[in-house]
Amino acid sequence: MDPHQDISQNKSLLWLMAIACGLCAGLNYYCQPLVHSIQQYFNVPESQVALTVTFAQVSYALGLLFLVPVGDIVNKTKFIPLLMFIAAFGLLLCGLSTNLSMLWIGTIIAGLFSVAAQVLIPLATMAVKPEKTGEVVGFLMSGLLVGILLSTSLSGLLSNLFSWRAIYLVSSVLMLILIFLLKSRLPQVPTLKMSYAQIFSSMGSLLTQEKRLVLRALIGGFAFAAMSILFSTIAVLLTSEPFHLPDALVGVVTLIGVFGALSTTFVGKFADKGHTRLLTFVGIAILACSWGILYLGGKSLVFYTMGYGLINLGLAITHSSNQSIIFRLRPDAKSRINSIYMTTYFIGGACGSALGIYAWHHGGWTMTCLAGLCLVLCSAFFAIVDTIYSSKKQIA
Structure with a gap:
């Protein structure tokens, strides 16, 4: 640079x-x-x-x-x-x-x-x-x-x-x-001097060569899937008993997520000091706790709003940590790396939304919250694998 x-x-x-x-x-x-x-x-x-x-x-x-x-x-x-x-x-x-x-x-x-x-x-x-x-x-x-x-x-x-x-x-x-x-x-x-066809060939190489890219993409994908469950269920939950909120107020509830979004600047500064591993597990822990609070939110708007704010905060911390790591992997391939990561991220989101609808229709809010927690646990699993892999790589 x-x-x-x-x-x-x-x-x-x-x-x-x-x-x-x-x-x-x-x-x-x-x-x-x-x-x-x-x-x-x-x-x-x-x-x-x-x-x-x-x-x-x-x-x-x-x-x-x-x-x-x-x-x-x-x-x-x-x-x-x-x-x-x-x-x-x-x-x-x-x-x-x-x-x-x-x-x-x-x-x-x-x-x-x-x-x-x-x-x-x-x-x-x-x-x-x-x-x-x-x-x-x-x-x-x-x-x-x-x-x-x-x-x-x-x-x-x-x-x-x-x-x-x-x-x-x-x-x-x-x-x-x-x-x-x-x-x-x-x-x-x-x-770079590279053809359009070579781009996709090189993306395949990145997937095999950069294990941390794959692991971080999976961490992000499962975390966003856990959040996306709310996208497909928030309206049906808050407009039904006991809340009966109008559509306009449902939109107001989601604004609590802005505070989580604004945290990413401070998270990024902390990540620059080398604390990405800690931040990742803090973010995942917040995601897990948020589903416990969201479960209570099935009957309390206060708890639902708290849980919605926390899940946005946890996702923002996890996502920022992931990006801080992947953009340092290959300085010459940042757009391709971002493409792989974000494509996985949004595939996770789409799957999470679909799972949310399925869980709601087959077990109501309890099943929905369990599905969300399971997705967070999957994200935690890949975070542990990433930690083990990166530690071994540093030793080597």
Whole structure:
């Protein structure tokens, strides 16, 4: 890294990058509180509108796998604005859609190219001193996680004030403004001379050569799966007996997760001091405790809110620790490493959401909480394996 290029002291640029990460990641969640409004507007079955949420998730996963690795072989200062521009176009299509098919197309385009955030983060790690990696990653992850957590609340708020289209149109304009502000300020970093086909061949090599990448991806995947159980069950739990909360208040409950998201900057600083192993187990312990509190939350909104805040904190600590480790493995392959990690992470999330629905229908809230705890224990198992492997490697 060029010593004159360290962006860790450039607070205005880091804030812009964090906001961009939040906007890019959050746009995939806009539709969740809007399903009913869109269904009424287009007069189609609600099940068809609900597919929009699935299209957003699937297209984002495809972008993680097929677009993020390209970041290692292209000029990131041009690639990132291009991704953001196409995502803004997708948002505009959503906001101007005249039928559900047009909304689906816009959602797929926006989701596929919103992975700009996952190219921004590796770029940032290449433009800071190694001892600042965790701090900078933590700061950008705070922006990303806050963006996700605020997206549904802002989407619902703008829909109530104006129209379901509002969030898409506003976000499209904000994305274009961010492109303008970022384009000339993103740091130049080295790229590799490699073909697109060679990228995927090298990703296969990374999976076999970097055992810690695989282990950390599994730790993150199971941890996010445990959290994702709540995504698929929060509405059915809090809108039924004994809570009977309206949809708007369900969204307010989730805002407690913002405090966990904001912790990642401090977690990153601690990780930079070499405490990633401790942080990982602290994060997993918090995840496990949160499911005990969430179980009590089946009959108490206070306990549910506490548990929801804790599970976000535990996930943020675990995720930041993982990224602090994987970005130090191979400085020449950060985008590909991030692609492997985040693809596994979101596969875990998708499986967790599905498991949450299954557990709810076959055993209610008790079975749901047991499923969540089991996933946390799986994450703990791979954390122990990672600890043993890394210790042996250091001895060798």
